[in-house]
Amino acid sequence: MSSQPPLFPDFTSESAATSAFPLAVIELGTSAIRxxxxxxxxxxxxxxxxxxxxxxxxxxxxxxxxxxxxETQQQCVDVLMTYRRKLEEYQCTNPxxxxxxxxxxxxxxxxxxxxxxxxxxxxxFNVEPIDDAxxxxxxxxxxxxxxxxxxxxxxxxxxxxxxxGGNTDVLILQGNDILHSQSWRLGALRLQxxxxxxxxxxxxxxxxxxxxxxxxxxxxxxxxxxxxxxELMALxxxxxxxxxxxxxxxxxxAIVRLPLRELIRLTxxxxxxxxxxxxxKYHVELSQAETLVPALMTNVLAAQMLGxxxxxxxxxxxxxxxLHSLLSSSEWTEEFGEQVIHSAxxxxxxxxxxxxxxxxxxxxxxxxFRGLQEIHQLDLRCETILYTxxxxxxTGLYVSQNAYHKHSYYLISNxxxxxxxxxxxxxxxxxxxxxxxxxPKPSHEPYAKLxxxxxxxxxxxxxxxxxxxxxxxxxxxxxxxxxxxxxxQRLVITAQASLGDLxxxxxxxxxxxxxxxxxxGMSVLLRQAAQAS
Numbered sequence: 001m002s003s004q005p006p007l008f009p010d011f012t013s014e015s016a017a018t019s020a021f022p023l024a025v026i027e028l029g030t031s032a033i034r035x036x037x038x039x040x041x042x043x044x045x046x047x048x049x050x051x052x053x054x055x056x057x058x059x060x061x062x063x064x065x066x067x068x069x070x071e072t073q074q075q076c077v078d079v080l081m082t083y084r085r086k087l088e089e090y091q092c093t094n095p096x097x098x099x100x101x102x103x104x105x106x107x108x109x110x111x112x113x114x115x116x117x118x119x120x121x122x123x124x125f126n127v128e129p130i131d132d133a134x135x136x137x138x139x140x141x142x143x144x145x146x147x148x149x150x151x152x153x154x155x156x157x158x159x160x161x162x163x164x165g166g167n168t169d170v171l172i173l174q175g176n177d178i179l180h181s182q183s184w185r186l187g188a189l190r191l192q193x194x195x196x197x198x199x200x201x202x203x204x205x206x207x208x209x210x211x212x213x214x215x216x217x218x219x220x221x222x223x224x225x226x227x228x229x230x231e232l233m234a235l236x237x238x239x240x241x242x243x244x245x246x247x248x249x250x251x252x253x254a255i256v257r258l259p260l261r262e263l264i265r266l267t268x269x270x271x272x273x274x275x276x277x278x279x280x281k282y283h284v285e286l287s288q289a290e291t292l293v294p295a296l297m298t299n300v301l302a303a304q305m306l307g308x309x310x311x312x313x314x315x316x317x318x319x320x321x322x323l324h325s326l327l328s329s330s331e332w333t334e335e336f337g338e339q340v341i342h343s344a345x346x347x348x349x350x351x352x353x354x355x356x357x358x359x360x361x362x363x364x365x366x367x368x369f370r371g372l373q374e375i376h377q378l379d380l381r382c383e384t385i386l387y388t389x390x391x392x393x394x395t396g397l398y399v400s401q402n403a404y405h406k407h408s409y410y411l412i413s414n415x416x417x418x419x420x421x422x423x424x425x426x427x428x429x430x431x432x433x434x435x436x437x438x439x440p441k442p443s444h445e446p447y448a449k450l451x452x453x454x455x456x457x458x459x460x461x462x463x464x465x466x467x468x469x470x471x472x473x474x475x476x477x478x479x480x481x482x483x484x485x486x487x488x489q490r491l492v493i494t495a496q497a498s499l500g501d502l503x504x505x506x507x508x509x510x511x512x513x514x515x516x517x518x519x520x521g522m523s524v525l526l527r528q529a530a531q532a533s
Contacts, residue, residue, distance in 0.1 A: 030165025371484025
């Protein structure tokens with residue numbers, strides 16, 4: 001009798017180890033802990049080989065009591081130990097090939113630090129709370145090839161929306177360019193837990209839920225462009241469930257269209273059922289049954305708001321996207337940086353920023369950054385942060401002329417910018433805050449809260465931005481191309497292409513170069529290149 005083939009290739013052999021290896025992502029979500037296991041040769045993408053789901057009520061604890069209960073913590077430990085044994089069967093034991101993330105249910109828990117320590121002590125899994133910026137980044141990178149391969153989406157405005165248990169994540173794209181990225185506190189499980197506090201009849205609960213969803217969707221609708229073709233692409237397991245129930249064939253690369261009228265019919269059927277009836281009729285886990293109706297209702301109302309006849313659905317899920325991201329050598333490619341900057345431009349337009357001046361200052365900032373590369377030794381991420389801050393440094397003028405740099409800080413730190421982590425967004429806000437007037441001080445709380453490395457980075461970039469703003473002090477864009485040459489204790493900036501008298505720019509540099517001198521230990525001199533006769 002022949003033996004059964006191994007569950008996975010023997011990675012202990014030298015030939016197999018050089019050609020393929022396993023990867024895994026575990027997601028601690030609001031209603032379940034999910035694991036995706038894949039295999040890759042390191043260059044040709046990742047092939048998913050197994051997906052596991054185990055219901056755990058993290059969201060119920062956090063959204064009702066604010067903390068994750070001890071009983072739930074133990075459930076998480078038990079599930080993760082089971083997953084650990086499964087990974088050992090696949091010979092997936094390299095920590096660099098395993099990523100464990102947690103979403104809003106853990107991020108918002110008051111005892112999240114104690115919970116994460118408990119998980120690490122018991123399982124040796126280092127759980128990483130994943131923020132909205134990271135979710136938006138991996139979603140965009142994973143969905144971009146799908147969007148590019150679909151002719152109807154290349155020029156359309158596409159709203160990607162995923163209704164999770166705790167939040168609804170929205171990405172709005174024009175072709176491949178990011179127009180807006182935001183996460184809203186509108187989640188399927190959060191809605192269900194809210195309704196339990198009302199203790200109303202089923203029909204009244206549906207009306208309350210509809211009103212809550214519509215209030216958030218109205219805010220989203222204001223951001224969507226009002227002209228041109230608009231498509232809604234609904235992500236998430238609840239919409240994949242709807243596609244299967246409506247007999248739509250999903251595969252790894254295809255986009256399927258669900259007729260809105262059929263989705264409405266299915267949603268109406270399900271919202272008249274109890275959660276137990278949904279479990280029995282549709283053969284789903286309790287954790288999914290609790291989120292299906294709110295998620296489907298949100299997608300239906302969003303489609304009606306946009307006026308679309310079909311809803312687009314794919315096989316995409318966050319875990320597969322994170323699996324592919326494990327192969328990425330760097331998050332900050334030039335292409336990704338351009339999408340961050342594109343999002344910042346849209347943010348600037350919303351607050352009526354003088355983009356002619358802002359773009360010119362941003363270009364000068366980039367030239368200064370690259371000219372000083374050997375001195376500051378900062379990377380592409382920092383260059384993108386500086387460029388973004390330059391675009392947005394006058395955002396606060398929307399509020400008031402007085403102390404507008406402080407208003408810029410507030411608007412940016414509380415805004416939504418694609419691709420920026422909480423730290424990155426705080427750096428952009430602080431760089432904009434310090435582009436004029438007072439220098440950073442320990443008494444400034446947001447600055448003092450930064451780590452030393454972040455304070456140094458912020459100060460370097462703010463000092464460069466001050467120089468760039470000074471070089472367009474008259475707002476006439478008289479200086480276009482510059483060269484930077486360090487000369488002992490002095491930085492010489494040579495204006496290669498300039499128009500007219502630069503006395504305003506000379507004066508501004510003398511007044512605003514103090515931070516640069518403090519940070520880099522160099523004075524600043526502006527020269528004009530000799531004009532060809």
